[in-house]
Amino acid sequence: MAAMKKIAVLGTGLVGSLIARDLAGDSRFEILAVDRSETALAALSGYPRLSTLRADLASPSEVAKIIEPVDAVVGAVPGFLGASVLRTVIECHKPVADIAFSKEDPFLLDGLAREKGVPAVVDCGVSPGLSNLAAGRAAADFDETESIRIFVGGLPFPRVWPYEYRIVFSATDVVEEYVRPARTIRNGRIVILPALSEVELIDIPEIGTLEAFLTDGLRTLLATVPARQLEEKTLRYPGHAEKMRMLRDTGFFSEDRIRVGGASVSPREVTERLLFESWKRPAGEEEFVALRVVCTGSQDGVRLKRTFGLFDRTDRETGETSMARTTGFPPAVIVGLLTAGSHIEPGIHPLEDLGKDPELYDAITSGLREKGLSFTETVEEIPGE
Secondary structure (H helix, E strand, C coil): CCEEEEEEECCHHHHHHHHHHHHHHCCCCCEEECCCHHHHHHCCCCCCCCEEEEEECCCCCHHHHHHCCCCCCECHHHHHHHHHHHHHHHHHCCCCCCCEEEEECCCHHHHHHHCCCCCEEECEEEEEEHHHHHHHHHHCCCCCCCCCCCCCCCEEECCCCCCCCCCCCHHHCCCHHHHHEEEEEEEEEEEEEECCCEEEEEEEECCCEEEEEECCCEEEEEEEHHCEEEEEEECCCCHHHHHHHHHHHHHCCCCCCEEECCCECCCHHHHHHHHHHHHEEEECCEEEEEEEEEEEEEEEEEEEEEEEEEECCCCCCCCCCHHHHHHHHHHHHHHHHHCCCCCCCCCEHHHHHHHHCCHHEEEEEEEEHHHHHHHEEEECCCCCC
């Protein structure tokens, strides 16, 4: 019998804790869950093949010491720590599946990963992540890629006035989606447009009609997929974008400090504090994640539309949110492939790279199905004009 592989899960927040529990349920693995929060680690006590360690993951030397005895790493730290932790893991020659949504370009570490002989799979959540997997698969099969449109969002089932929205991570990250300009590809060139713009209605069979608006979530796809049209849109209940534009355009998201009653305050910090309370998800409230990736292109002289989809909801038995499941299960599957010797070359790999390989694509989607995530695909011919 093969020896168990040792995997370190760095960061045990909403998603990291699910990854640790999920991997610990696989008899092939022995898991070390690491976080600075004793409360987060305490929630993981009692699971077989799972040990915990309190540590400061902001310290590269401490991270290096922790991961020295392990076979692979899952990075699930907050975005502001992501690049530092990823660099340290690569320098320590450890294969890694990473979900930290860092602002830094991950390809800046590609040379280091190749030098160290380490495969590092980055941005491997739901979007960026499974959206990239779909885009890579379609682009690899098309002779020419015309367009890729990504629609993704996580929402509560109850529509509670006034925002009809809940968060499972920080309000700061959500507001950043609403203020950061959205990079798109139009006619083969990068075009920067305002976030929250180009609102359209999208029908999701399991839910009904949602609205979609531009956000800056393409990241690596801007450089890796040669589509003439490329965009990501966030899904919300209709009317949400207008409310957010109103707040943004009247200064509530501004970081320029103003004086109020003799005190210097940041409008954005105040707004985020208030929104966090309004958006906080009550215990037991069910939510869902919807992802749709619509790809058009030509193959063997035929124009095709390939539509990839995912719909997931809160697990009623475990209480695990769909956002945690759809973000956490992909890296859990991928770290299993890394430790099983799957052919992933050294270097930085977003999921579109893995999607281009039919065997890896099938292995990832099969692994997701085993965990209860159904990643669907339909293909239809586009009639000639």
